[in-house]
Amino acid sequence: MGRINWRKYGLLIFSLPVVVLLFCASAFSSFLAPYDPYYLDVMYMLEGPSSGHLFGTDELGRDVLSRTIYASQISIVVGLIAVAIGMTGGTVIGITAAYFGGLIDNLLMRLMDILFSFPAILLAVILMASLGTSILNAMLAIGIIFIPGFARLTRAVTQTVQRQQYLEAAICIGVSGPRLIWREILPNVFGPVVVEAAVAFSYAVLLESALSFLGLGAQPPEPSWGNMINTGRGFIEQAPWISLAPGMALFLCVFSFNILGDGLRDLLDPKLNK
Amino acid sequence: MIRLILIRLLTFVPTVIVASMVLFVAVNVVPGSASKAALGIYATPQAVKRFEHQHGLDRPLVIQYVEWAGKAVRGNFGMSFQNAVAVGPEVKKRLPVTLQLAGMAFLVAVGLAISLGALAGFYHQRLPDVCITSIATLFGSVPNFWLATLLIYLFSLHLGWLPTGGYVPYSEDLVANLRGMILPSIALGVVSSGLLIRIMRTSLIEVMSAHFIETAQSKGISNFNLVIRHALRNALIPFLTVSAVEFGFLVGGVVILEDVFRIPGIGSLVLVGIINRDYPVLLAAAMVITMIVLVTNLLVDLLATMIDPRQVRARN
Amino acid sequence: MSIIGSTGGDVLEINGLSIELTGRGKTVGSIVHDVSLRIGHREIVGLIGESGSGKTIAAKSLIGLLPNRIRVTEGTAMFRGTDLFTLSPKAIRKIRGKAISVIPQDALHALNPVHRIGRQVGEPLSIHTDRSGSAIREIVLEYLAKVKIDNPRLRARQYPHQFSGGMQQRALTAMAVSTEPSLIIADEPTTALDVTIQAQIIALLKDLRDGTEASFLFISHDLGLVSTLCDRIYVMYAGEIVESAQGADIFSKPRHPYTRALIGSVPRLHENPDTLQIIAGQIASPFEHDSGCRFRARCSFAEDRCANPQPMRSHGGIHVSRCWIED
Numbered sequence: 001m002g003r004i005n006w007r008k009y010g011l012l013i014f015s016l017p018v019v020v021l022l023f024c025a026s027a028f029s030s031f032l033a034p035y036d037p038y039y040l041d042v043m044y045m046l047e048g049p050s051s052g053h054l055f056g057t058d059e060l061g062r063d064v065l066s067r068t069i070y071a072s073q074i075s076i077v078v079g080l081i082a083v084a085i086g087m088t089g090g091t092v093i094g095i096t097a098a099y100f101g102g103l104i105d106n107l108l109m110r111l112m113d114i115l116f117s118f119p120a121i122l123l124a125v126i127l128m129a130s131l132g133t134s135i136l137n138a139m140l141a142i143g144i145i146f147i148p149g150f151a152r153l154t155r156a157v158t159q160t161v162q163r164q165q166y167l168e169a170a171i172c173i174g175v176s177g178p179r180l181i182w183r184e185i186l187p188n189v190f191g192p193v194v195v196e197a198a199v200a201f202s203y204a205v206l207l208e209s210a211l212s213f214l215g216l217g218a219q220p221p222e223p224s225w226g227n228m229i230n231t232g233r234g235f236i237e238q239a240p241w242i243s244l245a246p247g248m249a250l251f252l253c254v255f256s257f258n259i260l261g262d263g264l265r266d267l268l269d270p271k272l273n274k
Numbered sequence: 275m276i277r278l279i280l281i282r283l284l285t286f287v288p289t290v291i292v293a294s295m296v297l298f299v300a301v302n303v304v305p306g307s308a309s310k311a312a313l314g315i316y317a318t319p320q321a322v323k324r325f326e327h328q329h330g331l332d333r334p335l336v337i338q339y340v341e342w343a344g345k346a347v348r349g350n351f352g353m354s355f356q357n358a359v360a361v362g363p364e365v366k367k368r369l370p371v372t373l374q375l376a377g378m379a380f381l382v383a384v385g386l387a388i389s390l391g392a393l394a395g396f397y398h399q400r401l402p403d404v405c406i407t408s409i410a411t412l413f414g415s416v417p418n419f420w421l422a423t424l425l426i427y428l429f430s431l432h433l434g435w436l437p438t439g440g441y442v443p444y445s446e447d448l449v450a451n452l453r454g455m456i457l458p459s460i461a462l463g464v465v466s467s468g469l470l471i472r473i474m475r476t477s478l479i480e481v482m483s484a485h486f487i488e489t490a491q492s493k494g495i496s497n498f499n500l501v502i503r504h505a506l507r508n509a510l511i512p513f514l515t516v517s518a519v520e521f522g523f524l525v526g527g528v529v530i531l532e533d534v535f536r537i538p539g540i541g542s543l544v545l546v547g548i549i550n551r552d553y554p555v556l557l558a559a560a561m562v563i564t565m566i567v568l569v570t571n572l573l574v575d576l577l578a579t580m581i582d583p584r585q586v587r588a589r590n
Numbered sequence: 591m592s593i594i595g596s597t598g599g600d601v602l603e604i605n606g607l608s609i610e611l612t613g614r615g616k617t618v619g620s621i622v623h624d625v626s627l628r629i630g631h632r633e634i635v636g637l638i639g640e641s642g643s644g645k646t647i648a649a650k651s652l653i654g655l656l657p658n659r660i661r662v663t664e665g666t667a668m669f670r671g672t673d674l675f676t677l678s679p680k681a682i683r684k685i686r687g688k689a690i691s692v693i694p695q696d697a698l699h700a701l702n703p704v705h706r707i708g709r710q711v712g713e714p715l716s717i718h719t720d721r722s723g724s725a726i727r728e729i730v731l732e733y734l735a736k737v738k739i740d741n742p743r744l745r746a747r748q749y750p751h752q753f754s755g756g757m758q759q760r761a762l763t764a765m766a767v768s769t770e771p772s773l774i775i776a777d778e779p780t781t782a783l784d785v786t787i788q789a790q791i792i793a794l795l796k797d798l799r800d801g802t803e804a805s806f807l808f809i810s811h812d813l814g815l816v817s818t819l820c821d822r823i824y825v826m827y828a829g830e831i832v833e834s835a836q837g838a839d840i841f842s843k844p845r846h847p848y849t850r851a852l853i854g855s856v857p858r859l860h861e862n863p864d865t866l867q868i869i870a871g872q873i874a875s876p877f878e879h880d881s882g883c884r885f886r887a888r889c890s891f892a893e894d895r896c897a898n899p900q901p902m903r904s905h906g907g908i909h910v911s912r913c914w915i916e917d
Contacts, residue, residue: 114292117519117567119526122544126300126560129548206417210530213419214545226419233423233534240427247420255415262411485699489762491655492694493714494687507704 011263018256026072033066037223046239055245058228059235067223068245074212074224075205075253078139082204083197085143090150091193095185097151098158109155112148120145124207128216138217142207146200153196154189161188191268195261202257209250225250279576286572293568294346297560298339301553329355342557351558356550361558365540369562371441372539375462375532376525376566378455382463383470383524384517386413390467391474392509396501398479406471414468418527422461422534429457439535458535466524473516477509484508511578518574522567529563600668601772601805602629602652607665609644609651609829611876619876621660622648622829629773634799634806636816636837638852639826642873645809646695648826649775651675653690654682670772688718691766695778697759701750708734708746711765718769733764736801737794756787763794767802775807780815792819813852817841822908825849828873828884831902835909845903845911848885883913891915 025032035053040060047057055064093112097105115123127141161184211217212226220227225246232243313325326332330341345352351361394406430438437454444451481487482505490504528541536542540559547556609622622644629635639645651662652674667674670689674682691714694700701710712730715721721729727746734742737760750758759779766774776795780788796819799806810816816823817837824834825848833846844850883889886896895914902910 111292114289114296117289117522117571118293118296118564119522119524119529119567121523121526121529122560122563123300125529125544125548126297126556129556130301202415209417210419214530214533216548229417229420229423236423236427237431243420243423247417247423250417250420251415254417255412258411258415485694485696486702488655489692489694489700490702490713492653492687492692493765494683494685494717495713496683499717504702504705508702511704 009263009267011259011266015256015259015263018252019260022072022253022256023076025069026076029070029073033063033069035063035066037062037067037070038221039063046235046242048239049241056239056241058231058242059239064228064242064245067228068225068249071218071223071225071228071246072249072253074135074218074222075208075250078135078142078208078217079201079204081139082142082208083146083200085140086146086200087150087193087197089143089147090152091154091189093147094151094154094156095158095189098155098162105155108151112151115145116148116152120203120207121210124211125214125216128211133216133219135218138208138211141211142204145207146204149200150193150196153192157189157192158185161185195265195268198257198261198264202254202261205250205257206254278579282572282575282579286568290565290568291343293564294343294561295339297557297564298342299335301557301560302335302338346558346561351561352554354552354555356552356555361554364555365543365558365562368539368543371537372525372528372532372541372563373566374444375455375458375528375537375539376521378459379462379466379524379527380517380521382459383466383520386464386467387470387474387513387517388506388510391471391513392478392501392506394471394475395478395482395509396497396505398482403475407475410468410471410475412468413464413471416465416468418461418465419530419534421464422457422531425457425461426534439537441535441537441539454535454537458531458537461534462524462527462531465527466520470513470517470520474509474513477512478505481505481508514574514578518571521570521574525563525567525570599631600628601631601633601670602627602807603666603668604628604648604652605666605668607648607651607667608663609647609656610661610663612659612661617663620829620879621876622651623879625665625826625829625831627824627831627834629805629807630821632799632803632805633821634795634808634819636820636823637807637809637826638811638813638816638823640811640873643826644829644876645826646777649692649777649807649809652775653686653692654679655686684718687714688769689771690773690775691769691771693759693763693766693774693776693779696782697762697779698755698782700762701753701758703750705749706746707748707750707753707761710750711746711761711768714765714769729768730764733768734761736767736798737761737764739764754787755783756790759783759787759791760794763791763798767798767804770802771804773807774804775809777809778811779808780810788815795819813840825852828879829876830884830912832885832913833909833911835905836907839907839909843905843909845905845909845915846885846913847889847891847915849911851888 040062041057042060044053044057046059047053049056053063053065055068058064058067093108097108123145124138124141127144128137131137131141208217209224209226209229212224213230215227215230218224218227220231228246229243229250232239232241232246235242313321317325323332330338342352349362349366351365353359354361354364390406390410394403394410397403426438429436436457437450440454442450442454478501487500487504490500495503528539529544530541531537532539532541533545540562543559544556544563547553547559604625604627607622607625607627608620610617611619611621625644625648627635627637637645637649647656647660650656652667652669654674654677656662662675665675669685674685677685701707708727708730711734712726715726715729716723719726730746731742734746739745739757739760745753745757745761753761763779766776779795780791783791792815795806795808798804808816808820813823813825817840820837822834823837823840824831825840825846826832827848833840833844833849835843835845840849841853844853880897881899882897883892883900886892889896900912900914902912903914904910
């Protein structure tokens with residue numbers, strides 16, 4: 001067996017198992033969860049952790065572990081779609097700004113700067129209030145928040161690419177605009193955007209939980225890590241375990257996607273590797 | 275330098291205007307949502323019409339905005355839908371509470387970042403660096419509302435050292451006020467320190483490889499003074515700019531943490547506005563939070579200009 | 591081993607200094623090998639070599655500022671009766687900047703951009719003495735005037751970016767002499783500067799030598815520059831001293847092929863520029879040295895016997911060279 005280059009792959013090796021576990025948990029929830037997450041068992045309300053219920057039961061006697069596993073579905077779906085919205089919107093705006101330059105660039109990026117300076121959670125909360133509380137709207141609200149970040153990133157990368165000589169060469173031999181973007185610019189944008197996406201995903205999961213925690217995201221009885229932690233908060237004295245499993249899951253998820261982002265950054269951009 | 279400050283102040287005005295427009299649009303993103311929210315979905319069309327007319331909501335959005343902005347500049351945020359009470363004084367009463375919380379939390383974040391970040395940067399790629407970098411990633415990944423829950427469980431319920439929440443004005447009892455603010459500031463600050471520690475570390479590593487550090491070493495300076503006098507100040511310049519952005523994230527966090535700790539600040543007013551479907555309240559609270567962020571960014575920009583003599587020359 | 595009979599009045603006497611690059615606990619390369627050098631009272635001694643010859647590393651080892659993974663493995667450096675290499679980090683710090691000071695290379699980046707010149711120049715004094723702030727300020731002004739900075743009172747309040755390169759080097763020089771050290775290490779103090787400014791700095795150093803009790807170790811890659819300044823010159827190649835002599839002798843009677851090549855590559859006004867020699871090849875990497883002459887791969891006189899260790903040979907007086915070639 002060859003030696004593993006820990007400096008290069010260490011973060012990836014550390015984060016990937018958790019990431020895989022997470023996707024498995026959401027894809028195979030019904031196989032993995034020991035109980036029905038909606039099954040109320042009044043005989044076992046606020047039961048502490050035991051061999052029957054590893055992480056105890058909540059105020060309605062539902063199995064905390066099963067609900068935590070099912071809740072990963074919402075986190076993953078919201079994360080994926082919100083990131084997709086932010087990535088698409090941001091990439092289009094970023095490339096447009098860099099491609100046309102001048103006034104369009106100025107206006108678009110000033111707007112992005114202002115959007116970027118809003119506290120993300122505040123914007124999400126307001127959008128949820130006016131759009132109405134639903135998971136679909138949560139994806140939209142969180143996605144919109146990511147647009148400025150991706151726009152800044154793709155604009156910066158596009159501008160760097162534009163200054164490269166091979167692009168001038170491509171223009172000289174008569175490659176047209178859309179083709180230029182498709183063939184020369186997008187492949188260069190890809191790497192940094194993937195890194196940003198991993199970090200944005202962790203942030204999306206965090207924002208969704210925060211919204212659900214405030215009662216503006218997933219609505220009970222549907223389990224989400226945020227609303228489970230909120231429920232647990234109310235019973236923190238009698239049953240601290242209710243918020244323990246979803247809190248740990250949320251924390252692990254955010255942590256490992258952050259590390260994944262760092263790992264990808266090291267892998268894709270050796271210049272940044274310090 | 276005065277010209278530079280003036281330019282920065284002039285660009286501040288359009289920024290505030292556009293930011294307030296964005297908020298206004300965000301709140302009114304669905305037409306008629308305000309009235310529907312206030313009256314409930316079963317309201318009769320006549321009732322909706324009357325309500326909209328009464329509050330001027332049937333007019334074009336642009337006119338509504340101009341009217342709202344014109345009053346808001348003078349601190350008049352209109353009347354609450356809920357109880358027809360002026361929103362302005364309520365905001366004014368709650369603002370110091372939020373400023374105190376955000377300020378204390380920022381101190382926690384920056385304090386952790388400068389000390390731990392500088393330590394990690396100084397011991398680059400040695401054990402303290404590895405430990406601190408891991409801790410920073412951990413800090414940055416903890417959801418603040420879960421951390422708050424854990425802190426309450428440990429320090430309030432289990433150990434009984436600090437209150438679980440609530441707010442005592444500092445004019446009444448300073449000690450009780452500070453005791454109540456400790457846990458929320460930590461919950462808010464620790465999360466923000468994650469990124470800031472890493473920024474400080476990178477920044478310090480960069481400065482430590484500068485040639486003037488070697489000059490300072492050749493003077494026989496101690497390691498402690500080397501970092502404090504020569505490296506830290508230079509490293510603070512990029513750090514300040516990032517910390518201003520991070521302050522924005524931190525201030526957003528008050529929306530959640532004021533709720534968790536039952537602190538009557540602007541953040542909880544946002545939620546009050548949402549729960550009561552009271553859009554004048556929501557808009558006012560959101561605008562004030564946004565202003566806190568924008569003003570901080572402005573101040574930090576100006577401060578960065580003054581701390582770095584080179585910037586003064588470069589832009590003059 | 592001592593090559594030059596030492597006189598009791600030496601300020602610094604380095605004997606058999608070897609510095610190595612270590613990795614994972616074992617030596618991976620030789621950076622400085624068996625260097626011996628002495629500096630007498632108020633002498634200016636030149637240490638000449640290409641970049642990468644180990645001259646800066648050798649100088650840094652004296653004040654305990656070697657980079658990570660680079661260690662002194664052999665040798666002594668007697669400075670005023672103590673061996674610098676045996677001192678604790680704390681003890682060497684007390685000497686650094688006080689008894690031995692440094693005029694750093696790359697003047698344009700050697701000052702901290704966020705501090706005023708006066709404060710930086712006065713820092714060695716505030717570290718090593720317990721003089722009051724105002725007393726230090728007075729000394730700083732005095733030394734700024736000594737290095738011919740006009741209007742020192744105003745200049746001391748300015749920041750480095752308001753100084754020209756030559757002025758920054760003057761300020762750094764003032765800083766180095768202000769603590770009245772016994773030894774000043776000038777590490778390529780003119781490299782980053784224009785040629786006319788270089789001459790001014792050299793003239794300033796000459797003046798200073800006459801006005802202070804300090805000895806100088808002058809490190810340079812430019813033999814022409816140091817020849818008029820130095821009492822004695824050591825020529826270094828790939829971590830070894832290959833020749834040393836009185837300043838004038840190095841120029842008029844170079845012995846080692848490397849020294850000859852160096853002189854050949856100093857262009858002179860009255861010669862046909864076509865005869866300008868360059869030294870072929872590159873300096874050997876510290877990972878490739880054997881016990882033979884380190885210059886032989888680039889030497890036009892190289893023979894089989896060059897693969898044997900080359901002892902120092904005397905050429906009369908203090909003139910020695912590490913080569914078998916007689917004349």
